[in-house]
Structure formats: structure tokens, C-alpha cells
Amino acid sequence: MMKGKYAFWSILMLLFILLLAACSGDGGADPSASEEGNEAGNEEGTSEQKGSNAAGDQVLVYARGGDSVSLDFASISDGESSRVTKNIFESLLDYDKESFEVVPGLSHDWEVSDDGLSYTFFLEEDVTFHDGTPFNAEAVKINFERWADPKHKYAFTDQGYAYPLYGTMFGGYKGDDTHNIKEINVINDYEIEFVLKAPQGPFLQNMAMHYFAMTSPAALEKYGPDIGENPVGTGPFKFVSWSKNDQIILEKFADYRKEGLPKLDQVIFEVIPENSARLIALRSGEVDIIDGINPDDAAGIESEEGLELYVRGENNVGFLGMNVEKEPLNDKLVRQAINYAVDTEAIVEALYADYATTAINLIPPNYFGYNEEIKAYGHDVERAQELLAEAGYDNGFELDLWVMPVSRPYMPDPETVAEIVQSNLEEVGITTNIVREEWAPYLEKTGKGEHELYLLGWSGSNGDPDYFFDSLLHGDSIGGENRSFYKNNEVDELIDQAGAEIDQGQRAELYKQVQAILHEEAPGVNIVHSTPLAAAKSEVKNFIPHPSTSDPLEEVEIATE
The missing domain is CATH 3.90.76.10 (Dipeptide-binding Protein; Domain 1)
Structure with a gap:
């Protein structure tokens, strides 16, 4: 199957990767993780196919910041998995x-x-x-x-x-x-x-x-529990292979139900952890689309010939979460003090250019039911110290701060956010120790409650407030997405009532009540609502980035001369 051509591209890619490694230090994926990962898929999908247009004119390489956790879509919630499964599967x-x-x-x-x-x-x-x-x-x-x-x-x-x-x-x-x-x-x-x-x-x-x-x-019958590495759907692309921490290869489903689609012959989802490295790969022509762009790079991309900048709709929240089951985070006064201590406006100003707004509530301001009457805590060191003293912690304390290892749409630079948070908390006497894990263990361990403070976020997947409140802070979601381990019976009842209500106006009022309670209870620090950025080569046509960050690629094609 064109082995000579694949070998040629493999050599070029090896040279490029070595060059990137020399330029960007330790920014690449952990080699041990790649070696330990199982190779999934059939023999036709090998790493020799890596690289833009490696197997034909209509091959698209989509570079992303982290690997998928699983390709069994219903068992996961991370965006890097659903970005892929969106193009393999279809819903009713x-x-x-x-x-x-x-x-x-x-x-x-x-x-x-x-x-x-x-x-x-x-x-x-x-x-x-x-x-x-x-x-x-x-x-x-x-x-x-x-x-x-x-x-x-x-x-x-x-x-x-x-x-x-x-x-x-x-x-x-x-x-x-x-x-x-x-x-x-x-x-x-x-x-x-x-x-x-x-x-x-x-x-x-x-x-x-x-x-x-x-x-x-x-x-499901054939693969059993291995279905997460052998996905079979009805979508425009079918699964070929998965090289862990490297790439996932999909190919055109010839019998797709929509006539004339998809237009691409192959899609390669490639892992390039660092935002800057992904941009280098786009500019060099190694990849065709990248997600997770540093906002400071937006102006340069927008003015650069041969590249297109894409801005998604505001549909997420990035936050500092707290495990409220662990002392001293089980004390509301401590949680409120942390809200006063963290300078969210400074974070947004420093890291997001003009592509974000400072978050006050969990849901973005454009969602129905957003409570405009709630005012931000604001950065107030003196008030934070007063609350800590009132809680009996005037001498401070020490906490672990877990930092996600990948760029996400709501937080393109989590390391710098962590550094700012660490500095803010130090001002009020709280010492934080940075904890780092690979992406899949990060999600697994925070889901089990091994953390104290943690950085994460949430992108809306259905355009409804219920997806934020029910997923992240309902007591029944503890052990799932409720990594704050927060449970409040009144909040749960209001969320349940809103979910069962057909009238949208009534639902909006219930969600406003939820936000008022959460603001007082402070199970986390709402930091930012971003408008995530993507970029592509100008040859890429019909790419429409979806607010959910899971982009359908069935109509995308690469213009050829």
C-alpha cells in the first residue's frame, strides 16, 4: 500500500520532530506513555501515514493538545475524545x-x-x-x-x-x-x-x-469491553487506528447516508501538546487545522497570508475547583476567602487578550437564566484575610493545587493560571503545592477526590444551563463530573425542578436562584468564559468551528490547484 511514499514522509516527519524537540525542550508527549499505550485498529492505519496529505489530496491533519481518553463516547466527557467521536458516530x-x-x-x-x-x-x-x-x-x-x-x-x-x-x-x-x-x-x-x-x-x-x-x-458483541478502542458508528468517517499519545486515523465511509459526503478521504487527529508547537506545525504545513491557540498569537495569525483564524462562540467556563469534603475547604468562609484572593480579572487580562470575559457565574452570560444581579467577589486581599481569621486560619495553611497538563478551550495556558493563583493565595497566607498528572489520570484521580484545589473547566455540549449545573454541582453527580464533591439539597431540588419544567421562563428563574446560592456557597472560583480560537491553512474550506468544540468535518475539503 504505497510503502515507499509512506516511508518518505516518515523520514521527513522524523527530522521535523527532532527539530521541534531541539527548539521546544520538554514540550512533547511523554515517550514512555506512547510506548506503554496499546496500538488499536487494523494494519492499514500505521504511523507511517502521519503528515498532511500523506495518502492523497484529501487528507486533513487536525492537531490537538491531548490524546483521547476513550472512543466509547458515552463513557467519557473530555473534549479531546468527543472531538474525534463526533465524526465517527451520529445521534438521533x-x-x-x-x-x-x-x-x-x-x-x-x-x-x-x-x-x-x-x-x-x-x-x-x-x-x-x-x-x-x-x-x-x-x-x-x-x-x-x-x-x-x-x-x-x-x-x-x-x-x-x-x-x-x-x-x-x-x-x-x-x-x-x-x-x-x-x-x-x-x-x-x-x-x-x-x-x-x-x-x-x-x-x-x-x-x-x-x-x-x-x-x-x-x-459491541464482537469487541466487548475493547469497544473503546474499536469504535463503529454510522458517521461520515470510520475508525482505522489509534497510536496512543500520537494520532488517531479515520477514513472516509464510502456508504455514508449523505450523498457526496464526506469530502475528505482521511482525517488524522494528531497530538501536539504545546500551543506554540502546534502553531509551528501549522505554519510549516505539517498540519491543516489546530485548536488551542494562545490569544496573544491571534493577531499574527489573522494577518498572516495562508492562514485563517476562527473564533468560537462563548460557551464555557474555566474555574478553580475546590474539594469541599477536605479541610479546610469544607468551611464556606475559607472558600469565600479564596474567591476574594484570586485575581480573576488579572488572569483574564494577562492571558486571554480580547478573547474572553471574566466569569462571575458558572454559566456564560449569553445563556438563558444567567443571573445579572450577582456581583463579582473582586480581588480583595484584606477581606480574604479577615475571612480566614474568622474561620480560625489567621496563620494560613497549605494545599495541593492540581494543574491539568493540556491546553483546553477555556484555559489555553493552565500552567500560567496556576502560577498566578499560587501567587494570589500566597498573599493571604495560603501555600500551594503544584501537582501535575497526565490528562487521563488527572481526570480519573480528581473524579475520585484525591485532590484539594484543581484547575478545570466545562464546555457546553447542548446549549442548556442544565448541562453545567446538573453535571458539575448536583449531588447526584459526585463520582462523575462533580469533582468539587459539593452537595446542597436546596440546590439539587432547584436543579431538578428546572430540569422538569417545560416553560423556559420558569426554568430561567429557577437557575437564577441556583446561581445566587452557589455564589454564597462558593464551591469554586469562576475565572473565565473564553471564546476559543482555532486556525487553519487557507486551503481548508467549509470548516465551521462549533461552539461545543466538537467540530463536524463531513463538509470540509482541501482546495487543490
């Missing part, structure tokens, strides 16, 4: 290319009962999974039952699989009183009904999320 519904407006997906139409308890979806016909098996209503039911029932044969819970976002978005799991999907009825091959226990305001928004996309039941 989808979002508009530039917003969170719900549009058809694998379901071309749907009906909602007057009482809001029954949703019937009419499925596209003659759709096949990448393994050639048919997509139908029974496949939909199997997928949802797999996520809902921990004892389902395809749940793989004994092998460590969990589906926290399913539990968050649909009220728990089979057997839980709070699980809101009462039953799923296959009416015929292309018609399926979901019956709810109670109305759910964001139900359709949730059904469009890429976390609830369709996997081939035959693949």
Missing part, C-alpha cells in the same frame, strides 16, 4: 452547524405528546453502520439500555465502564426512582418511542448530544 438528533438549535440526525422527524411524556422518533432508512450491519430502532434501544442498565451485557461495568453523563442528563439509571426514561418501545424498524416519567425541559437538547450516539450492536 443533531445541532445546527453554528449553534445549539436542534436539527434532524439519524431521526428525520419526531413527535411530542401534549403532556410532554412521549417522544416518538422516525428514523432514517437504509442506514448502515461501518461494519455493514443495519441501523434500526432495535439498535437505538440496545444503545440506550446499555447506558441505563449497569447489569446490561454491553454495559461492561465489571471492566470499569461508567456512563456518568447519561445518569446526569436522564436522572439516573435503571432501578433508580429518579431515572426519567420509563420505557423505550420499538414500534417498527424505523419508529421508536421514549416514554418519560415526568416532563423534561432539555430532553430534545440532550438527545442531540454526541454522547448519546449510536454504536453498532454487532460491534
